[in-house]
Amino acid sequence: MDNINENFEILKKTQENEVAIVMVPFPAQGHLNQLLQLACLISSSYDLPVYYVGSATHNRQARVRANALNPSDIAKIHFHDIPTPEFASPPPDYNALRKFPSQLQPSWDASMLLRESIDSFLRDISSKARRVVVVHDTLMSYNVQDVLSLHNAESYIFNCISVFTLYCLMSLSVGISLQLDEELLKKLPSFEGIITDQLKNLGASQIPYMDIRSGDIHNSSKVIEGAFLDLLAQVASKQEKKQWAIGPILPTKLDCVANRNNMCLDWLDKQPSRSVLYVSFGTTTSFSDREIKELAMGLEQSKQRFLWVLRDADRGDVFTGEDRKIELPEGFEERVEEIGLVVREWAPQPEILAHSSTGGFMSHCGWNSCIESITMGVPIAAWPMHSDQASNSFLVTEVLRIGLIVREWEKREELVSASSIENGVRKLMASEEGDAIRKRAEELGEVVRCSTENGGSSQIELDSFIAHITR
Numbered sequence: 001m002d003n004i005n006e007n008f009e010i011l012k013k014t015q016e017n018e019v020a021i022v023m024v025p026f027p028a029q030g031h032l033n034q035l036l037q038l039a040c041l042i043s044s045s046y047d048l049p050v051y052y053v054g055s056a057t058h059n060r061q062a063r064v065r066a067n068a069l070n071p072s073d074i075a076k077i078h079f080h081d082i083p084t085p086e087f088a089s090p091p092p093d094y095n096a097l098r099k100f101p102s103q104l105q106p107s108w109d110a111s112m113l114l115r116e117s118i119d120s121f122l123r124d125i126s127s128k129a130r131r132v133v134v135v136h137d138t139l140m141s142y143n144v145q146d147v148l149s150l151h152n153a154e155s156y157i158f159n160c161i162s163v164f165t166l167y168c169l170m171s172l173s174v175g176i177s178l179q180l181d182e183e184l185l186k187k188l189p190s191f192e193g194i195i196t197d198q199l200k201n202l203g204a205s206q207i208p209y210m211d212i213r214s215g216d217i218h219n220s221s222k223v224i225e226g227a228f229l230d231l232l233a234q235v236a237s238k239q240e241k242k243q244w245a246i247g248p249i250l251p252t253k254l255d256c257v258a259n260r261n262n263m264c265l266d267w268l269d270k271q272p273s274r275s276v277l278y279v280s281f282g283t284t285t286s287f288s289d290r291e292i293k294e295l296a297m298g299l300e301q302s303k304q305r306f307l308w309v310l311r312d313a314d315r316g317d318v319f320t321g322e323d324r325k326i327e328l329p330e331g332f333e334e335r336v337e338e339i340g341l342v343v344r345e346w347a348p349q350p351e352i353l354a355h356s357s358t359g360g361f362m363s364h365c366g367w368n369s370c371i372e373s374i375t376m377g378v379p380i381a382a383w384p385m386h387s388d389q390a391s392n393s394f395l396v397t398e399v400l401r402i403g404l405i406v407r408e409w410e411k412r413e414e415l416v417s418a419s420s421i422e423n424g425v426r427k428l429m430a431s432e433e434g435d436a437i438r439k440r441a442e443e444l445g446e447v448v449r450c451s452t453e454n455g456g457s458s459q460i461e462l463d464s465f466i467a468h469i470t471r
Helices: 002-017 029-046 056-064 071-075 102-111 115-126 142-149 163-174 182-187 197-212 222-235 263-269 289-302 349-354 367-376 389-399 418-429 432-451 457-469
Strands: 019-024 050-055 078-082 131-137 153-159 215-218 242-245 276-280 305-309 340-343 358-363 380-382 403-405
Touching (some): 019 115, 029 050, 029 367, 050 102, 102 197, 115 142, 163 389, 222 432, 222 457, 242 457, 263 349, 276 349, 349 358, 358 367, 367 432
Parallel strands (some): 131 153, 215 242, 276 305
16 A cells, blocks of 8 residues: 555655656666765755666665665655566676676666666656656666657666776777877877676667767866866767756755764764775775785875774675675784774765865775765775776876876785885875875865855756756
């Protein structure tokens, strides 16, 4: 009975608003997270009905890990679970020299079988709303292709990567030389080896269906990447697609978030201002025992305060399988007890970065982590692992100049020594150069946060997108 009432209320709200928005994320944490943030932003700010469509396990993953989002906003999102074929969910290979998360490939392959179910759902919504607006990940273009057959539906790609990375990839794919300063061009990391052949093939299979879209949305801001938005518009001019830079889409005021009762935040409350290095490598990085030992020694030898989130990379289904027990050097946690905290569970990253005690972030430079760090004004010690992370780290360190490199992308298969880690940590957290980087990061963070307020560039872009889809 409850389900019938709930469905009636959803239908009633859809009809009242006339426009229904359907989010179709790619099943990887950084993608699930950004589309859920966007869903909550649109639902709470514009009171439009928003549907979040994916497999039951990935919808659950998005909800459970919803950092920085208000539970009451998540409660307004209509999650629609689509039956997904069973897929293998192997553990990550933590000894692999290449850090690409190949263990996720079976779950990505399974997600390519959702076209019919998504089409059926869209047809149902289409019959009840004046317009259906599908916002989807680039890598889900194949699955939403039937938007074309619906008279009142249109689709938009939401790009989960930086505009800089997208500009570089698009330029290279069409054979256009990059419009970068000559000195920057010399330092630009190679795009060779950033992904596996399997993911490259999956990406290529989406290309025939990408032109269906009516425009592109970016989780970035003109104040961060204005120059690259202009360059991207030049490269994509023949496509005649509208562009909106509406980021950062994460909440920028985190005072009222439910995560306040958290051991990380409690510990940070006791530390001096800007004194703590936050260390986290996201959900797709696994370190070998030797790499963890070097990292632990480097942090200890730096004698700087740190909060280290020590977790293995995700499986395709994060709710199955035993987590690996990652061993630290004997006595390490006891020796660093006064200055360090090691956390082995999910951590509230945006809130940690927003905390006044956090003064730096050692990161793999996934775009989620970059945009969160930039927004909160925290400088980055960059250690890229795969995919877009090398170009993001270049953007952060060479273009925006709000970070430094811990490990060069070209040396990605080499062991990073404790002394290299120690030096990088000291430079960021306890040197004049680090202070200058931090000052630039704090100034940029302030400008970025202002861009999301009334009259700011990102808020204007978001209002423009909403006005366009509700026209």
